Structure formats: C-alpha cells, structure tokens
Amino acid sequence: MTPMLAIFRRELAAYFATPVAVVFIVIFLVMAGTLTFTLGSFFSRGTADLTPFFSFVPWLFLFLVPAITMRLWAEERRLGTIELLLTLPVAQWQAVLGKFLAAWAFCAIALALTFPLVLTVNFLGSPDNGVILSGYLGCLLVAGAYLAVGAAMSALTRNQVIAFVLAVAVCFLFAAAGSPIVTEFLSQRVPVLADIARGASLTDRLGGFSRGVIGLRDVVFFSAFIGFWLFVNGVAVDHRKAD
Amino acid sequence: MERLIEIERLTKRFGGFTAVDDVSFTVARGEVLGFLGPNGAGKSTTMRMLAGFMAPSAGTARICGHDVQADSVAARRALGFLPEGAPTYPEMTVEGFLGFCAAVRGFKGADRRRVVAEAMAMTALEDVRLQPVETLSKGFKRRVGLAQALLHDPQVLVLDEPTDGLDPNQKHDVRRLIELLAPKKAIVISTHILEEVGAICTRAVVIARGRIVADEPASVLASRGAALDQVFRDLTLGEPVA
Numbered sequence: 001m002t003p004m005l006a007i008f009r010r011e012l013a014a015y016f017a018t019p020v021a022v023v024f025i026v027i028f029l030v031m032a033g034t035l036t037f038t039l040g041s042f043f044s045r046g047t048a049d050l051t052p053f054f055s056f057v058p059w060l061f062l063f064l065v066p067a068i069t070m071r072l073w074a075e076e077r078r079l080g081t082i083e084l085l086l087t088l089p090v091a092q093w094q095a096v097l098g099k100f101l102a103a104w105a106f107c108a109i110a111l112a113l114t115f116p117l118v119l120t121v122n123f124l125g126s127p128d129n130g131v132i133l134s135g136y137l138g139c140l141l142v143a144g145a146y147l148a149v150g151a152a153m154s155a156l157t158r159n160q161v162i163a164f165v166l167a168v169a170v171c172f173l174f175a176a177a178g179s180p181i182v183t184e185f186l187s188q189r190v191p192v193l194a195d196i197a198r199g200a201s202l203t204d205r206l207g208g209f210s211r212g213v214i215g216l217r218d219v220v221f222f223s224a225f226i227g228f229w230l231f232v233n234g235v236a237v238d239h240r241k242a243d
Numbered sequence: 244m245e246r247l248i249e250i251e252r253l254t255k256r257f258g259g260f261t262a263v264d265d266v267s268f269t270v271a272r273g274e275v276l277g278f279l280g281p282n283g284a285g286k287s288t289t290m291r292m293l294a295g296f297m298a299p300s301a302g303t304a305r306i307c308g309h310d311v312q313a314d315s316v317a318a319r320r321a322l323g324f325l326p327e328g329a330p331t332y333p334e335m336t337v338e339g340f341l342g343f344c345a346a347v348r349g350f351k352g353a354d355r356r357r358v359v360a361e362a363m364a365m366t367a368l369e370d371v372r373l374q375p376v377e378t379l380s381k382g383f384k385r386r387v388g389l390a391q392a393l394l395h396d397p398q399v400l401v402l403d404e405p406t407d408g409l410d411p412n413q414k415h416d417v418r419r420l421i422e423l424l425a426p427k428k429a430i431v432i433s434t435h436i437l438e439e440v441g442a443i444c445t446r447a448v449v450i451a452r453g454r455i456v457a458d459e460p461a462s463v464l465a466s467r468g469a470a471l472d473q474v475f476r477d478l479t480l481g482e483p484v485a
Binding site: 002006009013014080081084088090 | 331332339343
C-alpha cells in the first residue's frame, strides 16, 4: 500500500504544481454554473433542486476528464519516467491504481467546489439534501468511469492528442448510448441492441442517482466498468511500456 | 565470491530483430563491471531487462537471488537503477523528487529525510535541493538520477551511462563516488567512453550486435592492443584482434 500512496500523493501534487489544476477547476466551475443558470433555467423552474446541474455535469466531464487523463501515461512515456516509475519496487497495479485514484480525487475536489450551488438552493428553498448528495455521488462515479477510460487510452499511445481524442470518442459512446436519438434509432431497427445500449449508458445510470435513488445494480455497474478499464490500462502499460 | 547479479542466456527479440542474443554473465560483490559496446549494441536493452522493465524473450536474470520476472518487486528492492538519460519529473524539486522515490521504497518520516539528505550529500545536490528539476543543467539532472539510484543503499547498482553529459570535473566526482561504493556492492555501468573502463572498472564486458564478444578483466582487455579504442573497434566491427 505504501508505494501506491506515494504515487497517489505525487500525482495529486503534480496537478497543483502545474496550471492544469487551476485551468481545469476554473473552466469547470464557470461552465457548470453558466449552463445551470442559463440553459438549465435554474431560477424559472421554481424548484429547489440541482437536477439541471446534474444533467450537465456528465457532458462537461466528457471533454474535461480526458484532458486530465491524456497526460497520465503518455507523458510518462514521452519523458522516459515510465522506466523510472516501473523499475521502482512497485507492483504494476499499484502504479495504475495510484494514478487513477489521484485523478479521481482531483475530480472530487473540482466537484466539491461547486458547493455554492448547494448553499444557493438551501437559501432559496428547502431541497432534499439527500437527493443532492446522491446526485453528487453519481457525478463522481461518472467521472471515475470517464477517468478509467481516459487512463487506458493514455496508456495505449505516447501522443497526448491521440489519447485525448480516443478518450472523448469512447466516453461519448457510453454517454450517448442511452440518449433518445440512439435508443429510438436502435429500437426501430435492431431492438436487441437498444436494450444493450441503454444498459451500457452512463448517463442513463446517472439519472437514478440525480433522483436520489442509489441502486445496487448501478453501483455494481460503475465498479465493474471502472475495474474493466483499469484492467485494460494495466495490460496496455505492460505491453507497450518500452516503445 | 558472492554473486549478486546473475544473467543467464538472456535474449530479447523485437519482431525479427534480435537486440540481445544469448547473453550470460555474473557480477560479484566488489566488482565494477564496465558494459561496453557501440550504440544500438543492446546495452540498454540488457539493463532494462535486468531492471525488470522489459520482459526477456528467453533466459532470465537474478538480482541477489531474486528472479527479475518471477520475484520482480523483491529484485527491484535490492536494485538501484539509473535509466538511460536519467529521466526525472520536471516540475518536482530535487528534494521532492528524491522524497517521492524514498517514499515508494517504503521510507517514512525521519528515516526518509535522512536517506534523502545522505543521497544529496553524496551527489553534491544540497545547493539545488529546492529547485525544480527542469531548471537544472544536464549535469545536475544526471546527478539527481544517480541520487535516486543510491538513496536506499542497494546491494546492486545498474547505471546506464552515468557520466554522459557531465563535464570532466563532474565525471571525476562520479568515478570517485563509484570507487567509494564499489567494495560493498555489485555495480554495472554502461558506457561508450573507453577511458572510463581503465579508470573505474575491474572487469569489462564488450557487446556487439547483441552478443558478448569479450568478458575479461579491464587490464587484460587493455593489453590486447596498443590502444583501447583500437581493441574496441576490432572487437565490435567483427574483425579479428591482432
């Protein structure tokens, strides 16, 4: 556990040692706020809840999370530090998990900084804070899912741009799978696939959380999803670490 | 003699190209082995396999009796490795970087501060300890890599071109440091600077096109011809030694 913790700390500190942290957090907060108050018509809805906010977060994360993960392994490979990291006495899963958890903690910090929204709804009305908490949990799980995908894509290439584009594409696939356009199209043509698409959709799963329902099946789905992509990450690092 | 590094029939193929071909040698405590060869001869590939970074296509290696494949983490614990080019995280300070390496190696609190301070003292890095690595000159960066390899006082040191990019004074310092460490450790250094062999190595292994072409005490290698670079050329270009 010690090596993993050391890697976790180093990675998390690295975000704040570079402008990455400030740029990411500022852009995320500005966009989350703007979208919630304009497109989400926060005030005119007349309901004290954060439903509009939770519906925008996964789409924001779709572009912002791959921006964090693109450097995760690609940069190590470019600098040659991957050779240093993997010849220290760490098991490979410790390096994979340490990096992933640091990125996840960073996303959690960014999400936590949206707390003024929570204060605002509490000031304006009396929302169900349990529902809000479960919505945040859902957002965190979506971030984790995107991060796991992005980290795996970063391990596949030494080019950060390719890592970013691949991560956005794969994440979009899972984000859009549950959208009405896709499911209607599929249910008219190949009904079998429509169910699968809905089942694999991350945004569909988030819907439950933002209504305050923490379903065991959804939690298991996210854990399995993250676990699978971390496994892909490990395999990719193992096979391509030297080139 | 206690054999701390054992390399057995190590082979690495990349597609149809054989980078390292059936290489075997051992290094005992107290020995400093100079690993020589032209660029692309397979020096770095051999060292990477020894450090557990690359998996061999055939054969194996052991560090202090730990197989680098089957018992990889234990082998790496006993090893101090300086990768080619001495890579470091550019945004970290010297002290922060060494502290990270020490933390990964399981040092905590006061122990960690002590090993980092000792490593910085050995490699004369105290004056730059709070500077980010990216602001340092090439020589300092190399020494940061060296400090990282030394900080846990390993039994085995594998250094890939430790003096590359250093000025003559710094080269002298690194050689003094290696001499100082030599009696208690098994050390492998790769280089293509031939004067280094005479200066610090007890034994020389010459590799060309992935195969070992000479393995003998440094003094014997030097006595093969009039000049060491002539001997090196003859050996690595595949012509018979006069």
